[in-house]
Amino acid sequence: MRAVSTPPPVSDPTPARRDAEATRAAILKSARYLLARHAHTDITLKDVAERAGVSPPLILKYFGNKDALFARVMSFEADAEALLDAPLEELGRHMVRHVLVSQTERGTDPLLRITFARLHDDQGDILRANFRTQVTERLAERLTGPDAGLRAELAVGTLLGLGVMFGIARGPHLRASAVDDLVDRYAPVVQAQLAGP
Structure with missing residues (x-):
């Protein structure tokens, strides 16, 4: 056989x-x-x-x-794509959830590297320019009404503050809270800048 x-x-x-x-x-x-x-x-x-x-x-x-x-x-292109992937009326909630989920599931949010990167040399200039054009200016292009650039920077700054407090400073009250609760509390602050006056 x-x-x-x-x-x-x-x-x-x-x-x-x-x-x-x-x-x-x-x-x-x-x-x-x-x-x-x-x-x-x-x-x-x-x-x-x-x-x-x-x-x-x-x-x-x-x-x-x-x-x-x-x-x-030094590119924020893909990160911005994920951060801004929602209709404008839901964007504040999406952005806040994105920052928190990135922190809880991946241990980091790639956008946060702008807050602790070395910014005093040529690479710092590139990183800053990329962040402005790929994140804040791209967001500003989606906004209507006056002061779109300022509102975009305030919204992103608010998100970065949340990310720093949650992921770098590791605020114990933030980290002990449910993501949905944090989104409910924080998203209106971000959305107010996106919606404008």
Whole structure:
């Protein structure tokens, strides 16, 4: 009797894609952490790799080179996309929930890096300019009425304050409260700036 050969199991590509996404996220998180504490020129790919738990060649595979990696780190484009992904009449609630859920589920909100990044060198200038154009000015474009730019900056500033108090200062009363309760209390403050006079 002949042995029947069984074909090798077909692997599901989803876990590999998830692993790749998790690896990219770990690399970006590591680079953001280091950029907040060191000048761009002082950070090596080896530093990023060690903190992320990967090899330097893997960073090159995913991002190409150090400049491409840090260009991605200094961009708020994808973060702003998620933050502003709601109709204007519901945007305050969405933005507050986004900041809180990012903190509780991922341990960070990528927008908060503007609050603790080194802003005194060329990279600081790039980070500030990106934040203005990709977050506050993009939000202002959606607003109607007078002082749209000011209202957008006040709304974003209010969100950053919440994020700092929740995620960095770790306010015990905030952290002990349910996300829905915090959204109910805080969203009207943000929405008032978005709606305008």
